[in-house]
Amino acid sequence: MNGNLRIGNLFGIPFFINISWFFVLALTALNFGGGLAAQFPWLGGSALILGLVAGILLFVSVLLHELGHSFAAQQQGIRVNSITLFLFGGLASLEDEAKTPAGAFWIAVAGPLVSLALFGLLTLVTSSGLVAGPVAAITGLLAYINLVLATFNMIPGLPLDGGNVLKAIVWQLSGNRYRGIRWASRSGQVIGWSAIILGVLSVLGLSTAGSFWTLIIGWFILQNAGQSAQSATVQEALSGLTAADVVLENSPVVNVDDTLRAFADTAIVLNNNSPWRRFLVKTSDDQLVGAIELDALKAVPSDQWATYQVRDFLKPIGQEIRVEASQPLLDVIQQLEAQNTQALAVTQENGTLVGLLEKAEIINLLQKNAQAQPG
Helix, strand or coil: CCCEEEEEEECCEEEEEEHHHHHHHHHHHHHHHHHHHHHCHHHCCHHHHHHHHHHHHHHHHHHHHHHHHHHHHHHCCCCEEEEEEECCEEEEEECCCCCCHHHHHHHHHHHHHHHHHHHHHHHHHHHCCCCCHHHHHHHHHHHHHHHHHHHHHCCCCCCCHHHHHHHHHHHHHHCCHHHHHHHHHHHHHHHHHHHHHHHHHHHCCCCCCCCHHHHHHHHHHHHHHHHHHHHHHHHHHHCCCEHHHHECCCCCEEECCCEHHHHHHHHHHHCCCCCCCEEEEECCCCEEEEEEEHHHHHHCCHHHHHHCEHHHHCECCCHHHEEECCCEHHHHHHHHHHHCCCEEEEECCCCEEEEEEEHHHHHHHHHHHHHHCCC
16 A cells, blocks of 8 residues: 555564665665775675665664654554554654644654664764674764664654754644644745755756755645645644534435435425435434435335334434544544544534535535635
8 A cells, every 4th residue: 555565563663664665775875885884895795785774773763763753652642553664764654643732843853863772872872892894883873873763863854853843842732733833834845945055056067065855855844834734734734623613505415204205305405406315314303323325215106205204214423433522623524534524513512413424515615714714
């Protein structure tokens, strides 16, 4: 799925490797192997093997970096969905965000702290005299790379760890999570464009700073920073709203005691606007008891519709497609996505039916908010 291969679990966290990782591993092995061959000509063909080992150890360092983020998140009760190694390094996918600025800060810095610890440990091993020759060269190289990994990731722009630190700081100072995301996203966009410009100038031979990889990394940062900014805008627009705020005004609802004739009449009226195939069913005291499919009308000749009731064709509704009216709309969106459904029945805590919430209505709400924004 998405070019990711599942390798197994690490401390209960699903571990994936993207196909692009193998391309980078091959380039890294060739680069490291070439450097070792130049430094130690007597290695011969084994230099390439050592280069491959060094490349794998490099990605082990990246993996440990992501585990740092993951363990910090788990300490706050946040589930880690997966860790993936890919073209640009690694990614720990978290199920939720930190609830406080301090929590977000510690999750962000945990990865760079692991990289700094590895830098210190590898530097100590290299300088201790315990290793020599090619092994010392590899440990020294890995120490340097971990230092670069830590410092580069602390650049203050999303999606880098430093961007998440900036987000946490602005969040703490302003009290607004989304303002923090916007600031960090804009910083990331500036960094992304700067890297792209440096990369282009380098490719054209107009600058010694940067490279083709600078251009690619800049594009990656720019794209992700833009997505973070859009996500923050959407989340801020929906914050404070609940499921009840987007219930359809004319929800497809019928009474359990209605005849099929009355059901058909209701369906005709409502389907002038939307092609409902499924209607929610409530009791006389507005309790949600199930649903009825429009196809039920086909099961009975139309001249007998008056002799049958909706209750005769009632189907149960599982808890997974219900949502309480007071539930935050942002949580509702996550539920819609997780269950891959287009609509949810909205009820009060006591089971009283409020109506139907549809994903399309949330999109309409966002479009209206966007049009209402000045400029």
